[in-house]
Every structure is written in structure tokens, then in C-alpha cells.
Amino acid sequence: MEPQGLESIRARLGAAEREAGRAPGSVTLLAVSKVQPEDRVRAVLRAGQRIFGENRVQEAQGRWTPLREEFEGVELHLIGPLQTNKARAAVELFQAIHSVDRLRLTETLARLAQERGASPDLFLQVNTGREPQKAGCLPEEADALVARARALGLPVRGLMCIPPEGEDPVPHFRLLRGIAERNGLPGLSMGMSGDFEAAVREGATHVRVGSAIFGDRVSAPPAATGA
Template sequence: MNMQGLEAILARLRAAEAAAGRAPGSVTLVAVSKVQPEERVRAVLLAGQRVFGENRVQEAQGRWTPLRSEFEGVRLHLIGPLQTNKARAAVELFDAIHTLDRPRLAETLARLAQERGASPEVFAQVNTGREPQKAGCLPEDADALVAQARSLDLPLVGLMCIPPEGEDPVPHFRLLREIAERNGLSGLSMGMSGDFEAAVAEGATHVRVGSAIFGERT
């Protein structure tokens, strides 16, 4: 089940790259393993996938501490909102954090990076749909957050967004790309199971796909 899901998504991703004139393998597939049962995650690992996305720090710690000792080369991306009090655990566990969305979190991540002498890659999350229930800075605040992250020497590599459900995602992908371009950022974490091909056409460098790989969550 899982292997077919992964193979089908990789085939669609390679086709989307080709259609957009992008190099094969230039878009990173982040397999969203949050709340998936371990046997499904293990099957996807055995099929060769190594980049995974998790929403919660503690859930990821419990799952990946043992799996990482068993499977080499796993890279973990935090794709859920990050509370400041979980930041230390997050920077120790994750290779990338997609959800920097406020100045205080930037300061905390920078302090931890100084202490450790290392930092995960960071994406700033932009709330392109201005949804009050969603994390992310507002589009008009993104430039200031990017500037702050850079002034703190955070390894800011790009931007992330989650378009509103039921809306055409393309204008949101384009807005994110415009903000990234004017700030000289190359990374674009955008696109999920239902719209990742459109995201690749608009320049996504990371797509976050869960149910289409693993099957619906139980």
C-alpha cells in the first residue's frame, strides 16, 4: 500500500518537475508522517524515503529517536506551529523548521543556535490567507521577519504557506514566491497532497504530502 503510494507520488512529482522545466529531483518531497501508525512509516522508510514532516515536537521525539538509530540519513522537518518552550527540543531534533512566524521565536531560535553552534534550516511561515486560526506572519510583516532572522544570523532558506482550504491555491503560491523573490530567498515550502503539482509549477522547492503517500489517517 505505502510503497505504491510513495512510488505514485514520486512519479507525479517527477512529471510536475518536467512540465515546469525543472531539473529532476530539484523538488524535495517531505512525507508528512504525523499521527501515522509506525508500520506505515516503516514501510515508506524501507521504500527509500528519507525526508519526513512532523507537526509536534514530542510526538516526533517518541517516534524518530528509535527509528533514526535504525535508518541512516533521515531528515526531519517541523511543519507544525512551534511554541517557544518547545524550541530547544525542536532545534535538537529537526533538520529544518518551516514555521518561524514571530519575532520572539526568531530570537529564541537564534539564542539556541548560538549555544549549540548549529541550527536547523529555517523557513518563515506566511499566513497568505490571513486566517485568524492559522499560524504564520501576515504578508505585510514578512519582510521585517526575514530581515530580523538575517540580523540574528539564522539560516533562513525560504518561506512556507498553507493556503486556505477550498480556495484556489495558486494566488497564494504566487504571493509567497513574490515575497521570497524580493527578499532573495530561494526556498518555497508549499503544496500538499491535493495541489503539489500546481505548487511545483509556481516554483515550490519543498512539497508536503501525507495521506497520498501513507493512506488516510485512521
């Protein structure tokens, strides 16, 4: 039986696509499994969900190394901040990284891509709210970061943002879309449990939904700094 949260989100996402005049299935649902108990993750996997978002490299390694042996076709996206010293592990584990936000990290990812002959899809994170505690380049820095990442041969697919909590997210979604459009980037990773329908209306191609699928997160255990 499909978990009620996943069933509800799939129905709401489909309705949002229709209302926005988007093609069915044009928006990718990332089930954000960070800090969720394994039984909840397994239930969502059994219901057919195969694309998941994780915040930390180490946690994702521990969770998904065994689960990938059991469930075929799992695709992992890193949506949390990435420390440069975790980049090698990240590119080996994830099919996409949504949190590329600085020049040094792009250079490290380019070097690893050259070594491996392959790279995950990359989204550059923009701090649309200019929050000092939050990762992401500033909006006025985004064009230069996109240009540099492309010059390094990296597969930049789009942009990502996390609007400030408590603010209307729509201006942030529109700001991100404008940056993406002028840089010819098709991907927009934006929208979470509370605002993904608005994000779909504003052009999101990837939405990141956790608690609305799995239920409230359990408390995270103490963890090392960064991803």
C-alpha cells in the first residue's frame, strides 16, 4: 500500500502541473529522506519512489549503500552544503549535486570529473535571501559562477534556492528563474513541503519534499560539520 504522504504529494504535484499548464511528470519529485527512520524510507521505496534528496554525504553513504543493493534504480541528489573535502565521496555517490556555491568547490569538482571521466549533474545554489547563515552564492555573483563552472567543463543543469523561512517565497523563485533564464539554464530546484505548488507555477523542474511525504523528521544525531 502506498504511504499516504507520498500519495497525497503525488496528487498535489500533478494538480499543480495541470494548473500551471505544465506537462504531466515535467517536475521531478525529490523525496527528502534526511534523518528519516529506515522503515519510513523503505515504505516510500516500496511505493515506487526512486529519487531521493539527502543533506549529508556520510549519512547518505550509510543509508543508501545497502538499500541500493535491495532496490534498483535509486537516484540520489545532494541538497545540503558540500565541503570540498567531501567532494570525492559526493561525486561517487550522487547523481546530482544541488549545492555548488563557490569557485573552490567548482574547481575541485572539475578536477574529480577529469579523473573519473564523468560528473554528477550540477545545480548552483543561490542565496536569494542574502542570509549570512545560509549557503549559496549571492545573486550578483551567480552569473560569474555559472560562467566559470562552464569554462571548467562542468555539467551545470540549473540553479537552486531555499527562500528565507517566513517570507513569501514567490519573489525568490522569480529571482532564481530570472538568473537561470539569462544564463540559458533549464533546471530550477526550488520548492519544499510548504511551497512546492507555488514553485511549480514559477517554473520549478525539481521540488524537494520531506516532511509532507515521510512525516515530521526525527531529531538528528550529532554529526560532523558540513555535508
